[in-house]
């Protein structure tokens with residue numbers, strides 16, 4: 001059989017397990033990852049020379065982390081591994097990558113995108129102040145650098161990561177001023193039947209909540225964020241939220257970890273022209289994939305958080321399954337039994353995922369209530385009021401038109417952190433269902449290139 | 459000025475000297491540039507859109523809020539750049555600073 005040129009983007013749980021399956025089939029895939037080291041987000045590694053044990057970094061997931069790191073160490077000599085390399089475009093069967101000033105186009109027969117996710121953010125007035133970090137960023141400061149983001153930290157938002165990161169901060173000796181969850185507690189009870197699809201994970205979640213309360217941390221649920229207070233000069237000084245009873249509570253702090261669960265990194269799928277579908281439950285657009293990870297475009301496979309937020313175990317299963325699907329499609333013998341087993345595992349994890357998004361919903365109603373002067377785009381300080389104006393005065397009720405008029409999504413982050421909220425603001429202002437507003441389309445380069453790379457953009 | 463970040467461990471690393479806009483500073487081997495700067499001071503830069511100090515956001519190379527510059531004009535993404543001994547960091551692109559002095 002002719003050499004199969006298969007590329008995996010991402011060396012997190014999904015990418016590593018995909019790579020492993022390809023190597024087991026006798027191939028030598030290319031693995032592209034922007035990070036200095038493998039591991040992805042959850043199993044992110046600390047730099048060489050740091051001494052904390054895996055149990056300190058990964059808690060209950062230390063064994064899984066160790067296994068994934070070991071697997072990749074064994075795979076390294078058998079693959080074309082390219083760390084610190086950004087995959088920035090896809091065109092005509094080639095993946096464009098850049099490392100430092102070195103740019104290259106890699107032709108592929110099959111491409112497995114396991115690019116992970118970033119925090120999903122609903123803005124709060126003042127979230128552009130210094131000292132506000134994404135929840136994921138707050139965790140990276142601790143996990144990869146042994147630092148807290150401030151002396152008094154408030155965690156605000158919703159989702160499992162809110163409790164996890166807060167608990168990790170407390171364990172590491174940081175001072176946590178409060179945990180403020182926008183989701184009302186009773187939603188967790190309603191979501192219980194689905195959450196019971198993974199009783200072990202559910203118990204770990206309950207243990208986190210308990211750890212925080214036992215440590216004397218205020219955990220307030222069903223809150224409505226009012227503002228992150230402070231000054232342009234000094235940054236964050238407090239967080240105000242309205243409690244379910246109507247009382248406004250202000251909590252002094254010098255740092256905020258903010259996030260509402262995750263959004264998939266879909267730019268590469270977009271550049272490969274994969275079809276997307278609107279997921280009404282999470283109110284976001286997701287690339288279409290079949291049960292085994294095939295996108296709508298032949299030869300493009302999507303796995304892990306970059307298609308659906310299944311968490312680390314789901315990412316490992318989906319990564320392996322996508323690789324098996326790619327192998328099968330290219331005429332390799334694969335075990336149908338194993339594929340069926342993985343599909344079943346993923347279906348169970350997906351049921352749990354649905355439970356999580358019911359228990360910790362994206363607080364979309366908050367978009368309509370943002371004051372006109374609330375910054376929606378941090379990159380270029382575009383406010384909710386400006387967005388509403390382009391929707392009502394210019395009739396720009398499709399997101400890419402609203403982008404052209406307002407520049408929302410054109411800044412440094414290319415819409416990663418404002419895109420979902422901007423869509424909600426425009427939809428609410430125009431009185432349209434969210435799916436009619438559309439989504440920001442991914443564009444090349446997926447991230448700003450080093451100036452020195454000097455590549456000609458399409 | 460005290461730092462925005464708080465070190466909670468891993469203190470037993472070699473110190474590295476660097477500078478921020480010409481002011482001497484120090485970090486530890488293994489620090490990212492962002493962490494080294496924010497252990498010295500409370501910001502990375504001032505927003506070009508007039509809303510004050512900025513100190514990064516995602517720490518994972520996604521938001522691009524943390525750009526700093528080397529004296530030779532190279533743009534550095536502080537959260538994914540490792541601190542090196544003797545680095546001389548500017549919080550504004552060198553061209554712009556020069557313009558400011560000239561105007």
Ligand SMILES: Cc1cc2nc3c(=O)[nH]c(=O)nc-3n(C[C@H](O)[C@H](O)[C@H](O)COP(=O)(O)OP(=O)(O)OC[C@H]3O[C@@H](n4cnc5c(N)ncnc54)[C@H](O)[C@@H]3O)c2cc1C
Pocket residue numbers: 009010011012013014015032033034035039040041042043085086087088114115116117118119135136137139140161164262265268303304305306310311312313315446518
């Ligand atoms: C900041 C953060 C922290 C998280 N922490 C936890 C946690 O503690 N516990 C938990 O259960 N879940 C956590 N999650 C959820 C977590 O993402 C999943 O559990 C798991 O890591 C998903 O694995 P993955 O392989 O799909 O993606 P990831 O682990 O995110 O790996 C994706 C990889 O792709 C690389 N990549 C992406 N785009 C490109 C590109 N264009 N070019 C080159 N490389 C690219 C990235 O560098 C990364 O290494 C976290 C998520 C985030 C965003």
Ligand code: FES
Pocket residue numbers: 514515516517518519520521522523524525535536537538
């Ligand atoms: S802090 Fe977001 S890219 Fe560096």
